[in-house]
Structures are given as structure tokens and as C-alpha cells.
Amino acid sequence: MVFRTVKPKATADMSDYIQDFLSSVENRNSHEPEFLQAVREVVSSLAPIMERHPEYRSARMLERMVEPERVIMFRVPWMDDKAEVRVQRGYRVEFNSAIGPYKGGLRFHPSVNLSILKFLGFEQVYKNSLTTLPMGGGKGGSDFDPKGRSDNEVMRFCQSFMTELQRHIGPDTDVPAGDIGVGGREIGFLFGQYKRLRNEYAGVLTGKGLNWGGSLIRPEATGYGSVYFAVEMLEHNNKSLEGQTCLVSGSGNVAQYTVEKINQFGGKAITLSDSGGFIHDPAGIDADKLAWVMDLKNGRRGRIEEYVEEFSGATFTASDPALDHNPLWTVAADCAFPSATQNEINGQDAQALVKGGVGLVSEGANMPTTREGVEVFLAGGVLYGPGKAANAGGVAVSGLEMSQNSMRLAWTREEVDERLRGIMHSIHQSCAEAADTYGTPGNYVNGANIAGFRKIADAMIDQGLV
Numbered sequence: 001m002v003f004r005t006v007k008p009k010a011t012a013d014m015s016d017y018i019q020d021f022l023s024s025v026e027n028r029n030s031h032e033p034e035f036l037q038a039v040r041e042v043v044s045s046l047a048p049i050m051e052r053h054p055e056y057r058s059a060r061m062l063e064r065m066v067e068p069e070r071v072i073m074f075r076v077p078w079m080d081d082k083a084e085v086r087v088q089r090g091y092r093v094e095f096n097s098a099i100g101p102y103k104g105g106l107r108f109h110p111s112v113n114l115s116i117l118k119f120l121g122f123e124q125v126y127k128n129s130l131t132t133l134p135m136g137g138g139k140g141g142s143d144f145d146p147k148g149r150s151d152n153e154v155m156r157f158c159q160s161f162m163t164e165l166q167r168h169i170g171p172d173t174d175v176p177a178g179d180i181g182v183g184g185r186e187i188g189f190l191f192g193q194y195k196r197l198r199n200e201y202a203g204v205l206t207g208k209g210l211n212w213g214g215s216l217i218r219p220e221a222t223g224y225g226s227v228y229f230a231v232e233m234l235e236h237n238n239k240s241l242e243g244q245t246c247l248v249s250g251s252g253n254v255a256q257y258t259v260e261k262i263n264q265f266g267g268k269a270i271t272l273s274d275s276g277g278f279i280h281d282p283a284g285i286d287a288d289k290l291a292w293v294m295d296l297k298n299g300r301r302g303r304i305e306e307y308v309e310e311f312s313g314a315t316f317t318a319s320d321p322a323l324d325h326n327p328l329w330t331v332a333a334d335c336a337f338p339s340a341t342q343n344e345i346n347g348q349d350a351q352a353l354v355k356g357g358v359g360l361v362s363e364g365a366n367m368p369t370t371r372e373g374v375e376v377f378l379a380g381g382v383l384y385g386p387g388k389a390a391n392a393g394g395v396a397v398s399g400l401e402m403s404q405n406s407m408r409l410a411w412t413r414e415e416v417d418e419r420l421r422g423i424m425h426s427i428h429q430s431c432a433e434a435a436d437t438y439g440t441p442g443n444y445v446n447g448a449n450i451a452g453f454r455k456i457a458d459a460m461i462d463q464g465l466v
Helices: 014-028 033-043 047-052 054-058 061-065 114-130 151-165 184-198 221-236 253-264 287-299 304-310 347-355 371-379 393-407 413-437 444-462
Strands: 070-079 085-096 102-108 137-142 174-177 245-248 271-274 277-280 315-318 335-337 360-362 383-385
Touching (some): 014 033, 033 114, 033 371, 085 102, 085 174, 114 137, 114 393, 114 444, 137 174, 151 184, 221 383, 221 393, 221 413, 253 271, 277 304, 304 315, 347 371
Parallel strands (some): 102 174
Antiparallel strands (some): 085 137, 277 315
């Protein structure tokens, strides 16, 4: 089949085209606010490249990219420890495979719905494109909540979930990973059931245990990567992270290893948070304090407020759902690393950060800043690293795990870390160059979106109308 394109009308104004496109997406997906937010954020950056390359518009690239190639939704029945039957929903959104097999995490959390997974999958497409590795984008999960469940309950759920999911994944088709609620325990149970059903030992999941195919640096990768990207932005502007005071939100893997890497570069992290509130330690969260936090969150499954009982001089501020802002972002600092969840920084929070002296934001979480917040950062001259670029380290090392599995070998910690640092350097370079080329120097939002889009769009054109 020959793919014939239709030239757009020469009189059509690009801004009108973008607005008409966004309106059509909103009409078709009006019940999916998170997905719409992600689409608006990406597409609003693409007018310069669409103007310069009319072939993308003729090929209906935007229209094709916002539609997942495949959406799978399924029932997940399982039995709890009281022998009561439970039923959850399972999902896998296989968004785009133009440059490689679908790649993206599984999230187990009560908030999981199709809108959130489409948003995450859409973001993953561009993030994976930026890594320089051959990976498409996807996302999946369930509204199952592993918190408070026994290991046996989690195992039974994971086995039921994988019984259906295994029909749709494989090392050359779709390679899931972990995300919120899916750590090493869950990946182990999922992999065991896949192996049992398919009778094969394949690199079909990443985030595996080190003794059965996992990669060193994988737990650290997202946090390390966000700091590496911050260092790249600073060095590009003849600055350094050394001596900088840093705000970090969250207290899971991403936040923990963000703090660790900040310390290694001579910075000082002074905050951490969880759903209960945040701690502020003006003296800094040094290596010993961080080790205590890791034991608290990873071992004892405790709450971050316990930190102030252990370390004098620190304060705890409880979460207040009635507030229209997050007090964590009012703490004066030089840099911010949002590492908790989506939309944790709104316009008011962004203004507080700028007022408090923050000149750099590097996102460890997925889309933690609302559109209003992003506009505040860009208008305020903040060095702003969007999540699809700044937190790509996690999926980058997942890609490196896939490579090690394919070659049946394991790289050392130093080798993986060196490759991760190199990938984050390449991502920064791609973003900076794309921003310069298309007339918005220093705008990493435009740079990341344009660089990611261009690679995928060219691959889709090469492969025809599929």
C-alpha cells in the first residue's frame, strides 16, 4: 500500500490548527483530564516544528500519536486471606511502538484509571524516545492497593493479573516495569507467573532481582538521573550544584536516591514528604539521616513524621487537604526536585518557589507541575527540566536491563552508572539543541517535546500508514 499524503490548505494558520486539534481531542476524551493535560502540554510545544515540516501535518501525525495503538482492559479476580473473592480492573495501554517494543511501568494504586494510564503512556512515548534507546511507550496497572495486604494476598493478585497480561507482552512486544505500588516483590511474583505460564525465561519485565536478571542501579536510576539532568542544566549555564540548598518531595525510591546524588554533588537536601506531610531539616539530610529514612520507608514502612522524633532541629508540617497550595514549596531554597506524584506543584506553588529563590526545577515524578506552574517557571527564568527528560533515567536503565538480558550478561555498577550519566547528557543535549533550532533557546519543555516527537514521527512516516 502506498501512503499518499494530502497537503494542508496553505491559508490555514498553525495556531488555529493546533487549537482545532486540541478541541477535537478534548471532545473525544472529555472524561480523561490527566490525559488531556499531557496532550495539551506536548502539543502546545510543537507549533514550530509543525510549521517548518508540513509533512507531519499532512501525515496527520498529531492525530495518530494521541491514539494508543492498543488498549487492553481486563478483570482480575483474586482471593484474600479470609477466603473472600475480590475483583479489580487491570489495564495495559500500548501507546506507540514506532521505535521499539512498548516499554513502561505497571502501577498498583486505587487511583488508577484509564485517564491516568493514557497520560502516563503518552508521556512515556516521548520520554523513551529521548533516551536514545529503541523503546516504544506504554503503561499499565490496576486499582489494586498493595498497602496493608499480606505477601500471600499480593502474590495471588499478581498471579491473577499476569494470567491475563501474559497474552499481550513479551521481550520483543511489550516489556513492563514497576511503578507506584509495584516494587521488587510484585515484579518477582509477576515474573514467576509469566515464566510458569509461558515456559520461558525471557527478559519480559524489568526491575527484576539482581540474582535473576536485574540490573544494578535500577532502583537508583530515576533519582540519580534527575540530578544528573539538573547538573547538565547548571553546567550549561556555567553553574554548579555544589553548595545549593534543595527541596525534595516524596520519600520513596526516587526521592531517596535524589537526595543521595544531591549529597554526592555537594548539594544539601532539606525536605522530604509523604501523604501525611513534610519534614524540613535546615541542617540537611546527610548520608546517615538518609540511611535512617531508607530503613523507615523501605523496611519499617513508617511515616516521614517520625523523622522529627529522631533528629533534633527538624520540623514536621502535616498535610491539610483544605489548602490550595503545598507549604513544602514555600521553604526558601536554590533548587527543587519534585519526586512524589503528578500535579503536586500548581501555579501558586510555582510562584512560591520563584519567590523563595529557586532557580532550578528538575522533575523526578511524572508531570508533577500543572500547566500554570510550568508557565510561571518559564516566565520567571527558572531552569526547568520537565519529567519526560529529567526523570528518563529510570526507563533508561530499564532499557539497559533489557540489553543485558538479551546478551545474557550483567554489567558492573560503575558501567551502568556511567551509561546512565551518558544517556542523561545526551538527553540534555538533544533538548537544548531542539530548543535552539526551533527558536526557543533554554526552553527545555519545547526542546524535550520537539526532540522526542521528531524521532517518533520520522519513524512512523518511514513505516507507512499503520
